[in-house]
Amino acid sequence: MSLSQLARSIRESATLKLNETAALLRDKGEPIIHLGGGEPKSKAPIDAVxxxxxxxxxxxxxxxxxxGIPALKKAIVRYTEEHYKKIVSARNVIASGGAKQSLMVLLHAILDPKEEVIFPAPYWVSYPEMVKLAGGVPVPVTAEDGTFFPTVKEIADACGSYTKAVILNSPNNPSGAMYSKDFVQEMVEFCEKRSIYLILDDIYNRLVFDGKSAPNGYDFMKVPLEESKVVVINGVSKMYAMTGFRIGWAIANxxxxxAMATIQSQQTSGPSSPGQWAAVGALNGVQSSIDSLRVTLENNRNVMIERLNAFEGVKVHKPDGTFYCFPDFSAYMKDSQKLSNFLLEEVRVVTVPGKEFGFEGHLRLSYCGxxxxxxxxxxxxxxxxxxNSSNELYLGDHKLVRDWQ
Ligand SMILES: Cc1ncc(COP(=O)(O)O)c(C=O)c1O
Incomplete structure (x- = not known):
C-alpha cells in the first residue's frame, strides 16, 4: 500500500483508540472500568434535543x-457577550464540526510549511498531530521545575522566527490545571507584542470548580478584535455533554x-444541520445542566483526589476544572505506557499514559463517569x-488474590 508521507507521520488518537479497546473488552463481558474517557456521561440538555x-x-x-446557520452564529455571539463580556459580530464567528475542526481549519488558515506552534506540556494529544497535518511543526514547552506551568519566559525562549502561534488550553486536558490570570495576561501581551496568534482553547472553561472562573483572554487584549490575533475556541461537547453532535466554534477577526470558512467549505461544507440546531437549543435554552454537571464533576474530583492522596508515592495536582486528573505514578513505574497496559491487564482499568500528553510517569484519569x-x-x-492495600479484590464475580513476590 502506498500512503503519503503525511499519512504515515500522523499517529491515531490515543484516547479514541482506548475507547475502542474498552468497548471491545466490555462486549466480551470483561468487567472494565473506563477511567480513560473524554466525555461527560450526562444527557444532552432537553432544549438541544x-x-x-x-x-x-x-x-x-x-x-x-x-x-454555520445564522441562528447558531447569533447564539454564539450572545454567549460570548454573556460569558466573556465581549461584543463580537456574526462575522467574527465560524461554527464547525466540533472544536477540533475549528482548530484544524484555523491551523490550515494560518500556517505556512515549517511554521511552528508552541503549546505548554502536558498538552491535548491532538495538538501535535493537528499542527503536523496543517504542515506546521509542533513545539511543546515543558516547565523546567516539573510543574504543569511553564513560565512566560520559558515560552518566550521557545519562540523563534518560525513561530506562528501559541495554543493555551485552560483548564487543561489532561492536567485539569488552570493557568493564572497573570499568566494569561502576560501571554496576551507577549503574543500581541510579537504579533503571533494566541489560540485560547476554552472548551472546558465552564467546567471549573471551587467557585473559581477561568481567566478570560479578552480582558487583557489591548487591540480591537479586528486587529487582534487572539482566537477563542469553544464548543458544546463538554459543557453540555453533546460530544456526538459535533459542534464547536472559533471567534476571531x-x-x-x-479564510477558515473558505477552507471549511472545501473540506466538509457546513457542519451537520441537526447538530447546529441542537447547539442553538443548548445555547439559548435552560442552562441548569452545566451547573449540575459541574457539581457532579467537582464531587467526583474530590473523591478521586482523596483516594489518590491515600497512595504512598503518588503526587497529584488537585484539578481546578475539566474532568481529568493527572497524577504522577513514577514512584511505581516510570514508563506510563507499560503502567497503563499493566493496569488494564491486571485489574481491567482503562487509563491514558501520560506519554501521550508529553509527560512521562503520569496517567490521565477521568472522573466523568x-x-x-x-x-x-x-x-x-x-x-x-x-x-499496603488489602490482599483480595473482586473483579465482578472473579476474586483476585495478590501475590507480592
Ligand atoms: C483540549 C480540547 N480541545 C478540543 C477538543 C475537541 O472538542 P470537540 O468535541 O468540540 O471537537 C477536546 C476534546 O477532547 C479537548 O480536550
Missing amino acids: LNCAALLNTGEIRYTAPD QPLIE TIRDVTEGLDRIKWALDP
Missing part, C-alpha cells in the same frame, strides 16, 4: 452555510474567519500497585 427533533421532524435536512467508576477504579489501581 427538542430543537434537533423539530428539524428532523420536517424531514428537510439540508446543507447549511459553510460557516473577520478576514481570518472568512459514575462515582462508582471513580471509587472502584481507584480501589483496583491501589490493589494492583500498593503493597
